[in-house]
Each structure stands twice: as structure tokens, then as C-alpha cells.
Amino acid sequence: MPVTSVHQDPEALTMTVVADFAAPLERLWDAYADPRQLERFWGPPTYPATFTRHDMYVGGRSAYAMTGPEGDVSRGYWEFLDVKAPFSFEVRDGFAHADGTPNNDLPSMRMTFAFEATPGGSRLTTTTYFASMAELEQLVGMGMEEGMRQAMGQIDDVLADLHTFAADLPAAAQVLSDTQVRVARVIRGSVQQVWDAHHDPKLLQQWLLGPDGWSMPTCETGTEVGQTYRYEWRQDDGGATFGSTGEVLEIAAPHRAVTSERMYGDGIPDDAPATTNELTLTPTDGGTLLSLVITYPDAQTRDIVLGTGMVGGMETSYERLERTVLAG
Known part of the structure; x- marks a missing residue:
């Protein structure tokens, strides 16, 4: 299991997840930059994601849908606030309606993703910033922490799959x-x-x-x-x-x-x-x-x-x- 720690800070209104991987920094970054790879782990195994848009540049936007075993769909979006490849990116992460517009009835969060090389490969530190204690409790209560653990548990298989995403493959x-x-x-x-x-x-x-x-x-x-x-x-x-x-x-x-x-x-x-x-x-x-x-x-x-x-x-x-x- 790549997740090594999860820390909730009620005073700072943050949740920080640290995960370590036996893969080079650039390989881990590409897994987040490439929608074909990202959708294989962004979401728990029972709610796989499909990204219909993934524009990884400042001002860009992503749109995704996670489909459950009963056909229920949960939609979300990212707004890219900062991108410093291959070391970090920052997004506004929120819920979306079926037409892709933000669902403001549910909270949105600022999230930072920090990548660093380690002696054994690479480390990803994901920090989620909440607007209030009520929002933190609401999203954790909806299963956010466990969902992130399950999602990140799938990344190792994606990183190991070098052939599927090799640069010399045809369209x-x-x-x-x-x-x-x-x-x-x-x-x-x-x-x-x-x-x-x-x-x-x-x-x-x-x-x-x-x-x-x-x-x-x-x-x-x-x-x-x-x-x-x-x-x-x-x-x-x-x-x-x-x-x-x-x-x-x-x-x-x-x-x-x-x-x-x-x-x-x-x-x-x-x-x-x-x-x-x-x-x-x-x-x-x-x-x-x-x-x-x-x-x-x-x-x-x-x-x-x-x-x-x-x-x-x-x-x-x-x-x-x-x-x-x-x-x-």
C-alpha cells in the first residue's frame, strides 16, 4: 500500500496524504499528466473515473465522471491554479452537474500535489485545504480519506505498466x-x-x-x-x-x-x-x-x-x- 501517512489538522483545516512509490519522479508525474493513466486510479476501484477533459496548464480545466457498480455517476472538475512540472500542481477540486457545470451545493477544495525524488523512487504529498471545519467533517464523512487510500492503492499497477503508455506506440x-x-x-x-x-x-x-x-x-x-x-x-x-x-x-x-x-x-x-x-x-x-x-x-x-x-x-x-x- 503506497500511502504511508494521513494527517488531519483541524486548526489548519487540512488533510495531508503522503504516498511513496518505487518509480522515478518523472514516471509518477506522467501518471497524473496523462488522462489515460489518471483515470485508472483517480477514484476507488468500485468507482472508476473517465476523464473527458484534462488540460494540465494554469487556467486549464479537467472534467471527470466516476461510475459506480449500480450505474450511479459522480462528476467532478479540476481548475488548474498552478503547474510546475514535474514537481507540483495545484487545483480547485469540486463536484459537477451532469452538464459539467460546478455543483455549488457541495463544497469545493483547494488541493496541492507535491512530487519529490526519494532514494527508493518518488514521493507524492497531497494536501487538501477546506474552507471550514464543517466542510472537512462533511467530506471525510462522505468517505474522502478512504477513497484516496483506495485510489492511490491502484497507482503502483499503472506505474509498472510501461508498455501501454510507451512513447513509440501508434495512435x-x-x-x-x-x-x-x-x-x-x-x-x-x-x-x-x-x-x-x-x-x-x-x-x-x-x-x-x-x-x-x-x-x-x-x-x-x-x-x-x-x-x-x-x-x-x-x-x-x-x-x-x-x-x-x-x-x-x-x-x-x-x-x-x-x-x-x-x-x-x-x-x-x-x-x-x-x-x-x-x-x-x-x-x-x-x-x-x-x-x-x-x-x-x-x-x-x-x-x-x-x-x-x-x-x-x-x-x-x-x-x-x-x-x-x-x-x-
């Missing part, structure tokens, strides 16, 4: 809900380099091509909220042509961009449904974790698109990004 899709899919991959480059490669037209035209035999003659990007973008691809042999267009909904360079997307062109119906794409870039060991959460109108559309080989095409493009843009 992979994970179904988050009936309408959402997350595609993730570690790109061998800095956050700024990967961001530029997604927003500089001259760079995009070098790698965002899918299978060999295609070019991208039209590439108009949007870099501010409200701007539109338009991409068009053409087969080199003069065959099919198709494109995508949409609007920039949110942007926080170089970490997060949210856009709408609608496909058009040969073989694509005029009423093809639009999606919302949330791109998040997070520095991790080995490069930059690219996480793309795609929201579809329904499960049927989600499955149809996944069945087209979309993820394989994305992997081909990401390989080209590393080989032709970032390698230079």
Missing part, C-alpha cells in the same frame, strides 16, 4: 461515452513544435495527408475564436477530392484548441453531421501527449466514422509529422 482510440472518443498519441517533439505543426499552413501541408498519394492544396487555418478554417485534399492521380471546414470555438496556445468540423466532398452527404474536436497538448516523458476528444451527434455516427479506418489514417499522418517536420 489509439478509446471510447469515452456514447458520443465521445479520445484519440491519443505521444508525438516526439515539444509542445510548441506540435502546436505550430497544427496551426502553420506550410507545416500542415507537409504532414496532414493521411495515406500516401494525397496532397493538401488548400489549407486555411483559424487562430482566434470565431475564425473559420478550411482544408481540402486531392488524390495525386486526379481522383477524389474532399475537405473539412469549421470554426474555432476555444483556443489557449500552445495547449488547447476546440473546433467544430464538417466534412464535404466526393462521396460525403451534404447533410453529414458535424463534430466538435478538442485538441490538448501536454508535455510528457518522450515528447508531447496529443489528446483529441471528438464529440459525435450519436453513437451510430461515432461507430460509422471509427469503422472507416480514421485512426489508422491519423497514425500515418502523425508518423509523417515526426519524420518530415519535427525531425528537421
Whole structure:
């Protein structure tokens, strides 16, 4: 059991949990920075979490849902107040409604996570700050301490799983809900380099091509909220042509961009449904974790698109990004 101590301080209105791990500091940090890993332990074993958003930068936000054995769902959010990788981060942790908005009927807490190297690996000290003694007693009474013990008891298995999250793995899709899919991959480059490669037209035209035999003659990007973008691809042999267009909904360079997307062109119906794409870039060991959460109108559309080989095409493009843009 990695938890070595739990201390409640009624005068300071804090609860401090110390846990030790037989893994390097950077490996432990990455477990919290990567939503694929974080959701494997953030929550007790009977209430596993799913993170639909995880923006680990100052001003960023996370959204998660923990689902119980009877299908009951508890939702929460983090607001990142400070991030000093790989040594500490601070969040406002609170409960959320089904639509993701804060549930102010329940208390929120300030939490700090401090990481340090030890002779045997690494240590994590998590301190929770409560607004009042009543809130401390309420949340401890709801099982907060035991829940943290159970959650942290799962971290060792995640840290030991080096293969699943290795930097040399191809892009992979994970179904988050009936309408959402997350595609993730570690790109061998800095956050700024990967961001530029997604927003500089001259760079995009070098790698965002899918299978060999295609070019991208039209590439108009949007870099501010409200701007539109338009991409068009053409087969080199003069065959099919198709494109995508949409609007920039949110942007926080170089970490997060949210856009709408609608496909058009040969073989694509005029009423093809639009999606919302949330791109998040997070520095991790080995490069930059690219996480793309795609929201579809329904499960049927989600499955149809996944069945087209979309993820394989994305992997081909990401390989080209590393080989032709970032390698230079």
C-alpha cells in the first residue's frame, strides 16, 4: 500500500496524504499528466473515473465522471491554479452537474500535489485545504480519506505498466461515452513544435495527408475564436477530392484548441453531421501527449466514422509529422 501517512489538522483545516512509490519522479508525474493513466486510479476501484477533459496548464480545466457498480455517476472538475512540472500542481477540486457545470451545493477544495525524488523512487504529498471545519467533517464523512487510500492503492499497477503508455506506440482510440472518443498519441517533439505543426499552413501541408498519394492544396487555418478554417485534399492521380471546414470555438496556445468540423466532398452527404474536436497538448516523458476528444451527434455516427479506418489514417499522418517536420 503506497500511502504511508494521513494527517488531519483541524486548526489548519487540512488533510495531508503522503504516498511513496518505487518509480522515478518523472514516471509518477506522467501518471497524473496523462488522462489515460489518471483515470485508472483517480477514484476507488468500485468507482472508476473517465476523464473527458484534462488540460494540465494554469487556467486549464479537467472534467471527470466516476461510475459506480449500480450505474450511479459522480462528476467532478479540476481548475488548474498552478503547474510546475514535474514537481507540483495545484487545483480547485469540486463536484459537477451532469452538464459539467460546478455543483455549488457541495463544497469545493483547494488541493496541492507535491512530487519529490526519494532514494527508493518518488514521493507524492497531497494536501487538501477546506474552507471550514464543517466542510472537512462533511467530506471525510462522505468517505474522502478512504477513497484516496483506495485510489492511490491502484497507482503502483499503472506505474509498472510501461508498455501501454510507451512513447513509440501508434495512435489509439478509446471510447469515452456514447458520443465521445479520445484519440491519443505521444508525438516526439515539444509542445510548441506540435502546436505550430497544427496551426502553420506550410507545416500542415507537409504532414496532414493521411495515406500516401494525397496532397493538401488548400489549407486555411483559424487562430482566434470565431475564425473559420478550411482544408481540402486531392488524390495525386486526379481522383477524389474532399475537405473539412469549421470554426474555432476555444483556443489557449500552445495547449488547447476546440473546433467544430464538417466534412464535404466526393462521396460525403451534404447533410453529414458535424463534430466538435478538442485538441490538448501536454508535455510528457518522450515528447508531447496529443489528446483529441471528438464529440459525435450519436453513437451510430461515432461507430460509422471509427469503422472507416480514421485512426489508422491519423497514425500515418502523425508518423509523417515526426519524420518530415519535427525531425528537421
